[in-house]
Amino acid sequence: MPKWCSAACRHRAWEQRRAAESGLVAVEVVDRPVEVIREVTNMETVPVVVSPNSAKHWSDLLTTLAERLDQGRIYDRDVSDLLPAMSALILAFNRRVR
Template sequence: MGEDEAQIRERLVSIECAYCGAEVRYVGEGRRPKFCSASCRSRAWELRRAASKLGRESPMPTVVREVVERVVERERSVPASVVPRVVGDWVPLLEQLERQVRDEPWSLVRSKDDFEELAEAVKGLYDAFSWRNPEPTNTTPPVHQQSAPGVQAGGTLSRQQRRALERQQRKHR
């Protein structure tokens, strides 16, 4: 089935009783019912029989309403989200992100925390590339301080620790 083709299925859902007009459920199997009960069927038969003895038309209504459910199935091709693997795939996406941050930053985020999280992710990306082109800031070797368990050298928290700390701070506001 192509994109323009559609598969249409119709299914009878309910019918009006030919005698009293009440709704008659139809499960889709077997012969379609005309009456809601045996008493309606026998009353309709009595009316038809009496009308034929008197030589008159059938007193039964000729219009019976049917409720039909129509299901239209269409196939659509949606491009799958693919994770870029090479620089040539990443560059256009990063340029698009840059344009969006400059032109309409609030379309990316729902709160200030989201914007800060995005900024931290970009900073982490920049830091990940800094090993390729290190900028000497201090010619003396760094002094290693004894830090608390789980804290990285230099007193900085990992991303997971920062998020946990932010959650605790929000919780106690």
């Protein structure tokens, strides 16, 4: 799928294609590999928790969720999607604590 930097470039490409199809302009297709070599100057290791495996991880995740809800960093439209999971969590937690 072609991409253009602007609407003007897209329009020019369309004009050139149209002219080429009618035989007014010769079309030359150039295919060449472009190699870009960049030096890595900074490498950083970031730990990623795939699945929480301890109470500490779960606590941190739930605390982060609570903070983001309080700060409004979760869209209102998404809060309703959290309702079934949160309800199930509260029910399971209450069953376990009793």
